Amino acid sequence: MRLVLGVSGSIAAYKAVDILRRFQKDGHETTVVMTAAATRFIAPLTFATFAPGRVYSEMFAPGQDPLLHIRLAQESDLLLVAPASADMIGKMANGIADDLLSTVFCAFPRRVVVAPAMNRHMLENPAVADNLARLRGRGVEVIEADEGPLANLETGRGRLADAEAIVAHCLGAAHV
Numbered sequence: 001m002r003l004v005l006g007v008s009g010s011i012a013a014y015k016a017v018d019i020l021r022r023f024q025k026d027g028h029e030t031t032v033v034m035t036a037a038a039t040r041f042i043a044p045l046t047f048a049t050f051a052p053g054r055v056y057s058e059m060f061a062p063g064q065d066p067l068l069h070i071r072l073a074q075e076s077d078l079l080l081v082a083p084a085s086a087d088m089i090g091k092m093a094n095g096i097a098d099d100l101l102s103t104v105f106c107a108f109p110r111r112v113v114v115a116p117a118m119n120r121h122m123l124e125n126p127a128v129a130d131n132l133a134r135l136r137g138r139g140v141e142v143i144e145a146d147e148g149p150l151a152n153l154e155t156g157r158g159r160l161a162d163a164e165a166i167v168a169h170c171l172g173a174a175h176v
């Protein structure tokens, strides 16, 4: 399978490296698309070390295929956004395409999976909950965040689901 792993600006962004490695170990060709915020949490170099030439974080990078967003959308079987920030979920739910990842999503004709990760108050915010419900209603698969200790030492729902569970969901035959 060919997949795009979208990484957005959550403190859980480092966990996406584990997700990438798991897909690769199973032989799946994985391209990483990071938001600008994601690059503040983890360096593109970390992903590029495992996926050389397959890590992108800009829409308008000099020398880059100008139609990368369309090519990735057309060539990939699955788009997984993990972690999915509240902001990225909002963009996806509203058709906003102002960076590479949200644009790939807009152009993506096949299966899309999102794994939210955020503070529990953000997850409980009615706007975020509504955006997730709208995505679900359009066939986007949402992997529920886990409950447990959060970055600010609170406990609650908001932790990125386990890498193993996310990968198993994506590779599972039964979905939606």
Ligand SMILES: Cc1cc2nc3c(=O)[nH]c(=O)nc-3n(C[C@H](O)[C@H](O)[C@H](O)COP(=O)(O)O)c2cc1C
Residues within 6 Å of the ligand: 007, 008, 009, 010, 011, 012, 035, 036, 037, 038, 084, 085, 086, 087, 088, 117, 118, 119, 122
């Ligand atoms: C230390 C820190 C941790 C953050 N963690 C999260 C998070 O886990 N989930 C989230 O939705 N936003 C989180 N944010 C806020 C996002 O990074 C911010 O909304 C950003 O604009 C998201 O951009 P993106 O969706 O383009 O990646 C965090 C911000 C900071 C400074």
